[in-house]
Amino acid sequence: MKNGLEVFDFKEEDEISELAADKYLSKLKSPNFDDAATLKCQFLECVARGAAVQRKGMDNIPCVDVDAIDGDYSFDGATTAASLGAVEKEFSKEGNTDLDVSPESKYTSSEQQPDLQNDIHEFELRDSFSEAPSPGKRQVNDSLSNSPLRIEPVDLASDANESMNERSPSSPASDIAADNVSLNGNMLDHCVGNIPVDNIDGTVVICLDYVLYQENCYTGVSAIFSPDGIKIECSTMSDHHGTFSFERGIDDIISIHCQWFQRVGYMTVNLKVLSKGAAEAESECKTSAIEELKFAVFDPRWSEKQEAITSLNVKYLAMWSTLFEAKIFLFLFSPLMEMDGDDSPVRESYFPNFDEPFEEVIYPKGDFDAVSISKRDVDLLQPETFINDTIIDFYTKYLKNQIQPEERQRFHFFNSFFFRKLADLDKDPSSISDGRAAFLRVHKWTRKLDIFGKDYIFIPVNFNLHWSLLVICHLGEVASFKDEDLVNLSKVPCVLHMDSIRGNHAG
């Protein structure tokens, strides 16, 4: 055993490995430990137990010699947590394992593992819990902290990832967690395996996909929310930014903006914080008083976490805002129109007599020329169907409403009927070129507005079964426009035809 004595410095890690082992124990009892939910539940149950055991263990005189089986056992527990699994690898290199199973096979066959070892080791583990602070686990910490492992963390992590994926494909976040643990022994304080810890001392740990902070991107990060503040740390192995740690008291946090992509279980969070005090300001922060930190979480069960975090301290709740994924996305692609929020389009059914019942969505609600979209229109968004004018009109309206109200004056959106009316194609194709007749058909359209005052005019065009867009830029400049100004004029009047298919319209 190398560095046997140093082992005792890592009490927190001891505790964690205890927990991991304990967790494993409870997992063994559950036939369904692939299920992340069950896992978490069980884990929470056994946290208290583990802690109690740990305290007991601490009081005893630590035992230095290694019970390999025992150690192996706790490592098995850690196959969830990649780090400990990695240590297991280390262990088997040292030849301490009685059961000579190669690490790889353990990773991949970890589901069978319990069957092999369960019966044998459960007793021993219990023994070690009650009689001595399980030496094997101390050894784990030992080799972890003295890490030859650090040289090859990536491999280990990926090994772990594989096994993780095999076992619980439904919780990719756990992979990240696992990475964290294997990359940084200290992370064990906060992450046990793939379970973000709702710890005894009331913190919520989230393993993050990535963190953007001061123009640097960090991966393998975890965030710890506690009642007093937030702490984010990692050790970046791949980049040269060195380790990254970020800690703010709750009073420093200005706001937390979340965007939640339900479908993919993805969460992006925007954190605005006050810069840290003078001492760290030089090294860590830039001059601006407000900093921004972004991170992303891949976690299908985010909402629970969020609840847990906000329940830590009411202040979180106050600064927390969640934006559901862009409405247009939901709106257009959800046939059921699952909308929530106050400003969402409201279902209204205007045609009770129709042979098939369908729901209308009016957008923008209450407007004089609102577009009403039926289920049938939404169905046109399917592949290999043709979009109709309702969809186009809806989308122009939607875009228009996205423009800031003060900016809105600069733009004018014609509806899809304008071009049809202007060209009025079928009646007399030869009249297409007859500008005056065409003009007379639509000259009343803009009598109420100053069309020359608009910077951009948008005209959706449907011709030959194909949609395209005409953009008229800076129409008002035409009057004063001279060719020689072309070079130094910022506003050049022109007409753009945006067409996804190369070709041209006769109109």
Added chain:
Amino acid sequence: MDMTKTVQITLYNQEKEEKRILLKLNSVGYGDEADQYCYSISQRIPLRDLMLDFIKRVGVTFNSVRFYYEDKPINPAFNAKCLNMKDGDTIAVSR
């Protein structure tokens, strides 16, 4: 456009007679089947009735035609009154 034949349809509420206005239809973008219809309609009857009547006569589905008054699509629940339609106004029909 030669005035061959025009069908005038009257839509009104039997219980409560109101002032009626005449609305012409005008095909835009296809044929001229709408041009032969005009509607004498009570101002407070929702224009939905006009639309439904029209599509039955022409034999198309509701979703395949569009009705515009001036440059705006007509909300079927609105009536002539709330759209400020005047006697002799034209509804554009497109599909």
